[in-house]
Amino acid sequence: MQEIIEQLKSDLNDKEQELLLNDVDITNLPEANGENPIHTALLVASKLGLNIEERDIVSAERVGARRISAADPVTTPGLLPIRPRRLVVRLARRDLRDRMLASARSRRGATSADLDLPGPPMRFYVNERLTxxxxxxxxxxxxxxxxxxxxxxxxxxxxxxxxxxxxxxxxxxxxxxxxxxxxxxxxxxxx
CATH class of the missing domain: 3.30.250 (Rec A Protein; domain 2)
Structure with missing residues (x-):
């Protein structure tokens, strides 16, 4: 009975993972109040050398708990989190996701410089989304x-x-x- 339960759990996880095959996680990207996640995703794609349009992005949102910084809001306006939440982007097609991951691999070390994001430039990472x-x-x-x-x-x-x-x-x-x-x-x- 336990083997059957474990197999069913594994099958459910496989199905959940299959639903995420068009998604990417962008981590360590500075976050600001009132940002437009789709615009931010387009900026990242452009930085990686990809020419995608807004219609190629199904959804984009920051996920995870927001941790408030103890920094003085007067000296660091717009910066809230200590560690920025990850940006989850669902693309319209799997080939776009694969191209984005390949571009991120070939441009390791890309930073948030030139993205008009608050704070000092930070190295960001693009990975496939996992359950x-x-x-x-x-x-x-x-x-x-x-x-x-x-x-x-x-x-x-x-x-x-x-x-x-x-x-x-x-x-x-x-x-x-x-x-x-x-x-x-x-x-x-x-x-």
């Missing part, structure tokens, strides 16, 4: 992998993948059980 379960699993995999010296741990289309070193086979991580099996005996569990 809560996959996000937690990915963080755990990176922590364990870094501790054990694994060179590559990444996501592709919502799947968590790992490779110990170049030339090794790629391991698919779908659950905490996979984490234990893969990182304890990497050569036996990867296909």
């Amino acid at each position: 809560k379960q996959n996000g937690q699993l990915f963080r755990q995999a990176r922590e364990i992998g870094n501790r054990l010296g694994w060179k590559y741990i990444w996501t592709r289309r919502g799947r968590i993948l790992a490779r110990q070193k170049p030339g090794d086979s790629v391991c698919l991580i779908r659950s905490e059980v996979d984490l234990r099996q893969i990182f304890e005996t990497p050569t036996k569990s990867c296909k």
Whole structure:
């Protein structure tokens, strides 16, 4: 019975992840009061060298809890959060999302300079959006992998993948059980 429940949970997570295949997460992007998230997403796309239009964005919004800064509002007007909330952008087509991710990879180190955002320029990151379960699993995999010296741990289309070193086979991580099996005996569990 427990196996069936775990399988159903896994299937639900896979379906949820499939619904997020057109979404990207933009993190560490300065946030201001009254900003237009769609405009901000267009600015980021432009900074990454993509020419997309407003109609290519289905939705864009800041998600997460807003943490108020203890900074003096007189010296830092418009800056509220200590750490800006992430900007979640849903694009109209998957190929746009893939192009945005590829552009972000090729322009690593892009900053918020020239985006007319408040505060000093900050390096921002564009990643594919993961379900809560996959996000937690990915963080755990990176922590364990870094501790054990694994060179590559990444996501592709919502799947968590790992490779110990170049030339090794790629391991698919779908659950905490996979984490234990893969990182304890990497050569036996990867296909």
